Amino acid sequence: SKATVSVLNWTVHTRPHQIKMAAKRDTFGDQVPGCEPSWYQGQPSPYYHDGHRAFRAKCRAFVEKEIEPFQDKWIAEGYPKELHVKARQQGVMPRPKEIGGNDEWDPFYELIMADEFSRAGGAGVMGQSAINSMALPPILHHGSDYLKSLVVDDVAEGRKHISLAISEPNAGSDVGAVATKAIKKDGFYEVSGFKKWITGGLMADYFTTLVRTGKAGMFGLSLLLIPANTPGITIRKMETQFDNAHNTTFITFDKVKVPEKMLIGKENQAFRYIMYNFNHERWLIAVGGARSARVCYTEAFKYAMQRKTFGKKLIDHQIIRFKLAEMLRMIESVQDSCEAVAYAFKAGMKDHELGMQCALLKVNASKCFEYCAREASQIFGGSAIVKEGKGKIVERLYRVVRATAIPGGSEEVLLDFSMRFAAQKAKPHL
Numbered sequence: 001s002k003a004t005v006s007v008l009n010w011t012v013h014t015r016p017h018q019i020k021m022a023a024k025r026d027t028f029g030d031q032v033p034g035c036e037p038s039w040y041q042g043q044p045s046p047y048y049h050d051g052h053r054a055f056r057a058k059c060r061a062f063v064e065k066e067i068e069p070f071q072d073k074w075i076a077e078g079y080p081k082e083l084h085v086k087a088r089q090q091g092v093m094p095r096p097k098e099i100g101g102n103d104e105w106d107p108f109y110e111l112i113m114a115d116e117f118s119r120a121g122g123a124g125v126m127g128q129s130a131i132n133s134m135a136l137p138p139i140l141h142h143g144s145d146y147l148k149s150l151v152v153d154d155v156a157e158g159r160k161h162i163s164l165a166i167s168e169p170n171a172g173s174d175v176g177a178v179a180t181k182a183i184k185k186d187g188f189y190e191v192s193g194f195k196k197w198i199t200g201g202l203m204a205d206y207f208t209t210l211v212r213t214g215k216a217g218m219f220g221l222s223l224l225l226i227p228a229n230t231p232g233i234t235i236r237k238m239e240t241q242f243d244n245a246h247n248t249t250f251i252t253f254d255k256v257k258v259p260e261k262m263l264i265g266k267e268n269q270a271f272r273y274i275m276y277n278f279n280h281e282r283w284l285i286a287v288g289g290a291r292s293a294r295v296c297y298t299e300a301f302k303y304a305m306q307r308k309t310f311g312k313k314l315i316d317h318q319i320i321r322f323k324l325a326e327m328l329r330m331i332e333s334v335q336d337s338c339e340a341v342a343y344a345f346k347a348g349m350k351d352h353e354l355g356m357q358c359a360l361l362k363v364n365a366s367k368c369f370e371y372c373a374r375e376a377s378q379i380f381g382g383s384a385i386v387k388e389g390k391g392k393i394v395e396r397l398y399r400v401v402r403a404t405a406i407p408g409g410s411e412e413v414l415l416d417f418s419m420r421f422a423a424q425k426a427k428p429h430l
Contacts, residue, residue: 028056034328035298037115037335047339051104052112055091059116062092067117067125074245079125081203084158093129095156098140107342114284118291121393122400127246128161130288131200134281135162135208138223138273142265147225151206163204165195165226165251166274172197172406173413175210175274176218180253182211184260189213189224191232191256197407201235201249204228209253210270218271223264232256242399279351282362282408283341289365289404290334292397293372297327299394300376303383314379323375330368337361356421359414366405373398 025044029036039045040056066086070079087093094109095101110133117126132155139147154160171177180193191211198207207226214220228235234252265273301324304314314320341357351358376394377384383391384398405411 026053028053029060030298032298032301034301034331035294037294038332045339047108047343052108055094055109056112056116058091059113062087062090063116063120067120071120071123071125071245074125075123075243077245078202078247079245081128081161083126084128084161086158087126087129088158093158099152099156101156107345108339110284111287111338111342114287115291118288119295121295122243122292122397124242124244124246128163128200128203130284131163131204132161133284134277135164135206137277137280138208138264138270139225141276142223142273143225144261146261147264151225154205160205161200161203162206162208163198163200165198165201165207165209167197168194169196173410175271176221178210178212178221180209180211182213182222182224182258184213187260188257189260189263191224191226191253191258193253195251195253197238198249198251199407200246201228201251202237202247207251208264210274214268220268221270221274222267223270223273224258225262225264226253226256226258230256230258240403242403243396275355276351278408279354279358280345282358282414283338283345283354285404285408286334286341286358286361286365287338289362289369290331290338292400292404293327293331293334293365293369296369296372296376296394296397297324297331299391300324300327300372300379303390304379320379323379327372327375330364330371334361334365334368337364356418356425359409359418359421362408363411363414363418366401366411369397369404370401373401 025042027042028040031041033041039048066083067079074080084093092113094105096110097103097105114130117129120126136152136155139151151160151162155162166175166178168178168180171179180191180195182189182191184190189211191209193211195207195209201207205228207228209224209226211222211224212220213222226233232254233256234254235249238248238250240248264270301315304320304324307314309317315324337357338361341354341361344354344357345351373394377391377398380391380394383389384394385391387395409417
């Protein structure tokens, strides 16, 4: 027998066992086509359940109430650290199950959180939440019980923060070239050197710091957990191309004494720890890039539906429709890939098994974002080159593109890495 179910004003002929699935086709947020991920707009998904939907609503409400009204002010002043405590209290930043949180927590909760925070429009508010999720795993996976007791609970509750301190003036994507030295003497490591482009340096209470303890190259590197208030550390903000309610910093270590017990894992093994950690970082950057690209599309599409040129609306020009279609085609592809990697994580695949996928995903996301920012600017015209008015958000996002394309591994480095990874894996089969 068959039944009829009404879904979004469509009549769907379905068999009894299909009715339950059809009933889950709910809607949320903006229903203008393409302005939200497809599962927000009534398309069924195998990935999301009622817990995800409830969490999505919490994140959206938090962004609209606690972030968007204050964003312009915080770009000038920096957003308050206390916002993380508030997010935790409101259930927007639940503890992962790995650190005593709800067993239901899976990568799709993290995807939703990163996506919804990115929807705010490129100002970096709550950016430290992503940095915490990148800097804490080496301690969770390789740190001693002492190190875990020192930072994990406070970071998870939003009371304290931790940043990665890896890149240097002469070592960006080339992590093996890190030169900051840590010389062991009298129960301490004496750390001297510089770290550059460190996100969240002014907000961090601790740094997961990559240092050289051994020979040159990738196999002489170690990780130290260093408190930000340790004598000999100087942190200054670096002005960036993009608006930044968070902060990007330059850190100087001048004969900083760090107790040996602050070593994360084993000496000279840090390159492996960091490489595994990068894949999660690249996935998060891709999630944010996909939503930023979607915001560009959203702003441009709605503007094209209203703005008239040469006697007709922009949307009535074929070339404008082509631009918008290309934008959405790329966005939906990246979104699907973000969800596929999230499912792989959920299914138990380890970070190091997804190196090629995460590298290619990040490149696809940054290229998609770059294209969408450019084409949205073209659609807005002069309104997209001033920091006010209807094109304000697109202008801001245009300046964020490089902050997606370069951190976590530049596009060129990641493309090369993906093929070296593939070639290595192919050897036993050829």
